[in-house]
Amino acid sequence: MRRLLTGATAVALGVTGTLVMASSGNATSDQEIRYVVAYAEGSSAASARAAVKAAGGEIVSENTDIGVATVTAGEDFAAAANASGALVGAAQDRIVGANTPDxxxxxxxxxxxxxxxxxxxxxxxxxxxxxxxxxxxxxxxxxxxxxxxxxxxxxxxxxxxxxxxxxxxxxxxxxxxxxxxxxxxxxxxxxxxxxxxxxxxxxxxxxxxxxxDGSCFDAADVDxxxxxxxxxxxxxxxxxxxxxxxxxxxxxxxxxxxxxxxxxxxLQPSVDALTYAGRHGIDVVNMSYYIDPWLFNCTSHPADSPEDQAEQATIITAMQRALDFARSRGVTLxxxxxxxxIDYTKPQTDASSPDFASEPGEAAYVRDLLDPKTCVSMPTEGKxxxxxxxxxxxxxxxxxxxxxxxxxxxxxxxxxxxxxxxxxxxxxxxxxxxxxxxxxxxxxxxxxxxxxxxxxxxxxxxxxxxxxxxxxxxxxxxxxxxxxxxxxxxxxxxxxxxxxxxxxxxxxxxxxxxxxxxxxxxxxxxxxxxxxxxxxxxxxxxxxxxxxxxxxxxxxxxxxxxxxxxxxxx
Missing domain, CATH: 3.40.50.200 (Peptidase S8/S53 domain)
Incomplete structure (x- = not known):
């Protein structure tokens, strides 16, 4: 089962009423990175937006249904965002200015x-x-x-x-x-x-x-x-x-x-697709995949850095909010x-995560004895x-x-x-x-x-x-x-x-x-x-x-x- 922006301005995804789009400014250098952030429960949208700005980020899109935003910022953004009480954390997506291969x-x-x-x-x-x-x-x-x-x-x-x-x-x-x-x-x-x-x-x-068509944007009838x-x-x-x-x-x-x-x-395409499903009368959705880059998202595994722990917590939080939103509007998941x-109810070893290099030099490493109570695969193990x-x-x-x-x-x-x-x-x-x-x-x-x-x-x-x-x-x-x-x-x-x-x-x-x-x-x-x-x-x-x-x-x-x-x- 189972891989976003190349220019300086975000492009509308066609989600009526759920995405608020904004210019990403001059976020075009190789140092600019795309993040997905989840707003903390109880925080107002205004305070969360202010926290993103204070951490050095700029919002390029915002899913107002579930309190999730896409942000461009420098490599120090994640640590600052994770320390903010108004944000759950930041999940790093990719470098915005990567070069196209031959x-x-x-x-x-x-x-x-x-x-x-x-x-x-x-x-x-x-x-x-x-x-x-x-x-x-x-x-x-x-x-x-x-x-x-x-x-x-x-x-x-x-x-x-x-x-x-x-x-x-x-x-x-x-x-x-x-x-x-x-x-x-x-x-x-x-x-x-x-x-x-x-x-x-x-x-x-x-x-x-x-x-x-010579572009990075595929039509909605292409596979x-x-x-x-x-x-x-x-x-x-x-x-x-x-x-x-x-x-x-x-x-x-x-x-x-x-x-x-x-x-x-x-993360971002999945949460946007689920909220769209909830708003447009979709009755059933099929999800034959897991959210990259983590097969299992752990919130406190000692092998993970604080930034990686916060990233996985963000994935769990954002996906569950999107799943809840869709299900509350009649979507069977x-x-x-x-x-x-493997037996998902038993402790496991994950040697495949992270499976995508969102920052230079990133590669998978071994995490032993994953606790099924604190490590989950999304969306499969979502409520x-x-x-x-x-x-x-x-x-x-x-x-x-x-x-x-x-x-x-x-x-x-x-x-x-x-x-x-x-x-x-x-x-x-x-x-x-x-x-x-x-x-x-x-x-x-x-x-x-x-x-x-x-x-x-x-x-x-x-x-x-x-x-x-x-x-x-x-x-x-x-x-x-x-x-x-x-x-x-x-x-x-x-x-x-x-x-x-x-x-x-x-x-x-x-x-x-x-x-x-x-x-x-x-x-x-x-x-x-x-x-x-x-x-x-x-x-x-x-x-x-x-x-x-x-x-x-x-x-x-x-x-x-x-x-x-x-x-x-x-």
């Missing part, structure tokens, strides 16, 4: 977990799609995931019409034939700006001049990563005689882009449990968020999926390429969903001259005369949208009509989602060993311990989501 050095740093992209680099002809049976979508036979949650049966009576689903991700390809009919271009927004390089000079999103398009397709690809169908094939897809092309997700294959673990075709918890009794709320199909009798890789055991054409060409997945699929992890459907493309991915990023899709069906079935279509209280949606999930007991023995025979001939084993009873438990939470049961008794 075009020849553009390398996409895919931050998405390896389990989602491990098929890359494997060549060979793609599989030939089976012929459809009956009145189904052309590639429906490849969607074992939909059968697992009984979505086809549910769709006979409920398809999510009138429900808006927000995709907080890397973007959505609104032109894809299996997304376009349900894509809401009017409401969709892009809350990010491409980042050419990080503070160490390493390529992030790549040179802006290589973009189609140059593919992750968000895949997620959106799983939730709401329509029944239109093309490719596949989603869980809620008549729900509206609203692109609320919060992720970079490279797969990083930063769904998130991926994570692909680290009011439905955390989703992943399953494979056999319904076992996927080998990569994180887990934990009391952490996981429900499980859903996320794919498991090694969920077979002999533990060898099988692409078909992962999740098939939409693949942007331009990205497929760039990644060498299809021949642009002939349209032929060149890799075994992609599939084409040309039955309608126009080819559409799909890719296999696996991860809790793929599990979460299945649960979000079922949540959309619940809103469609039980929600009341309002100005935006349908609405249903998030607490009610969660109650139905969990109570109707198919209970799945821990394996016996509870210490379950995964065996994977990798393509290079090596064998990898790992053991995960499932705690709890039949339901809830650490692998499946309340159970595997069930679309049919969620909209009515069998």
């Amino acid at each position: 075009a020849a050095s553009k390398v996409r740093k895919q931050k998405a977990s390896k389990v989602e992209t491990e098929f890359r680099g494997h060549k060979g002809k793609g599989p030939k799609p089976p012929k459809p049976k009956g009145k189904t979508e052309p590639l429906s036979a490849l969607q074992w995931d939909m059968a697992q949650i009984d979505a086809p049966a549910a769709n006979k009576t409920e398809r999510g019409k009138g429900v808006r689903v927000g995709i907080l991700d890397t973007g959505v390809d609104g032109s894809h034939p299996d997304i376009a009919p349900n894509f809401d271009a009017r409401l969709s927004r892009n809350f990010t700006t491409d980042i050419p390089v990080d503070a160490n000079g390493d390529t992030v999103d790549g040179p802006c001049e290589e973009e189609a 140059e990563n593919g992750h968000g398009t895949h997620v959106a397709s799983t939730i709401a690809s329509p029944v239109n005689g093309v490719g596949i169908s989603g869980v809620a094939p008549q729900a509206d897809i609203v692109n609320l882009r919060a992720g970079q092309d490279s797969g990083y997700f930063f 769904v998130a991926a449990a994570g692909n680290q294959a 009011g968020v439905i955390a989703v673990s992943a399953t494979g075709p056999s319904e076992r918890k996927s080998y990569y999926s994180s887990y934990g009794n009391g952490f996981v709320d429900v499980a859903a199909p996320g794919g498991d390429a090694y969920d077979s009798a002999d533990g060898t890789r099988d692409y078909a055991a992962t999740i098939l969903a939409a693949y942007p054409y331009d990205l497929a060409v760039a990644e060498g997945a299809i021949d642009p001259a002939t349209g032929e699929v060149l890799v075994p992890w992609a599939v084409a459907d040309c039955s309608s005369g126009e080819c559409s493309y799909y890719q296999y991915l696996q991860g809790t990023s793929m599990a979460s949208p299945h649960a979000a899709g079922v949540a959309a069906l619940i809103v469609g079935k039980y929600g009341k009509h309002d100005l935006s279509g349908k609405t249903l209280a998030p607490a009610k949606v969660e109650k139905i989602l969990r109570s109707t999930a198919t209970k799945k007991a821990c394996p016996e023995p509870a210490d379950y060993t995964y065996v994977r025979h990798l393509p290079d001939g090596s064998t990898v084993t790992s053991t995960h311990t499932c705690e709890g009873g039949k339901a809830p438990n650490g692998f499946y939470g309340s159970g595997i989501v069930d679309a049919k049961a969620a909209i009515g008794k069998r």
Whole structure:
């Protein structure tokens, strides 16, 4: 699962009523840094703004709904801001005046977990799609995931019409034939700006001049990563005689882009996307990522500097405020449990944070024995968020999926390429969903001259005369949208009509989602060993311990989501 301003003036993000924009003055030197600050509870906006100014910062945008501001300042700002009683702290974002790398050095740093992209680099002809049976979508036979949650049966009576689903991700390809009919271009927004390089000079999103429009600002119907398009397709690809169908094939897809092309997700775009969702009648949002640069945000870990502790406290505070704001306005919050294959309820070691260089020389370091009571991954562990673990075709918890009794709320199909009798890789055991054409060409997945699929992890459907493309991915990023899709069906079935279509209280949606999930007991023995025979001939084993009873438990939470049961008794 999982990377803003290059000029001197902030650019409006299209959030009516929530962002107050201001000039960033002459914040253009290499010493100027972008920060996100959270105002302290009980402080007035005026006193917080004064504290920012006193610390040497200048506000370039302000989210007045949740008391969060984006600030440009010098490198000494964080320490001064953290010492102010009017501010929670400052989360450093990036150097504003970083140089653009040479075009020849553009390398996409895919931050998405390896389990989602491990098929890359494997060549060979793609599989030939089976012929459809009956009145189904052309590639429906490849969607074992939909059968697992009984979505086809549910769709006979409920398809999510009138429900808006927000995709907080890397973007959505609104032109894809299996997304376009349900894509809401009017409401969709892009809350990010491409980042050419990080503070160490390493390529992030790549040179802006290589973009189609030569700028760092992507349109709200663009996805140059593919992750968000895949997620959106799983939730709401329509029944239109093309490719596949989603869980809620008549729900509206609203692109609320919060992720970079490279797969990083930063604080400011996420909080702005969530507050936008709350203000614009979004019913469900899917969040298949964590907020960078910290996998786990700790407020008092001794290995962290005071500045880093304050930064992580700021991330926790700002994200929780945004989550609370959205949920209080009717947004059901769904998130991926994570692909680290760890128990989130136990002490852990984090050697991956910080994963983004926001200041020169910054690099990840080891933090041992993280206390789950004081260290949290956001937004997955945020209050009011439905955390989703992943399953494979056999319904076992996927080998990569994180887990934990009391952490996981429900499980859903996320794919498991090694969920077979002999533990060898099988692409078909992962999740098939939409693949942007331009990205497929760039990644060498299809021949642009002939349209032929060149890799075994992609599939084409040309039955309608126009080819559409799909890719296999696996991860809790793929599990979460299945649960979000079922949540959309619940809103469609039980929600009341309002100005935006349908609405249903998030607490009610969660109650139905969990109570109707198919209970799945821990394996016996509870210490379950995964065996994977990798393509290079090596064998990898790992053991995960499932705690709890039949339901809830650490692998499946309340159970595997069930679309049919969620909209009515069998």
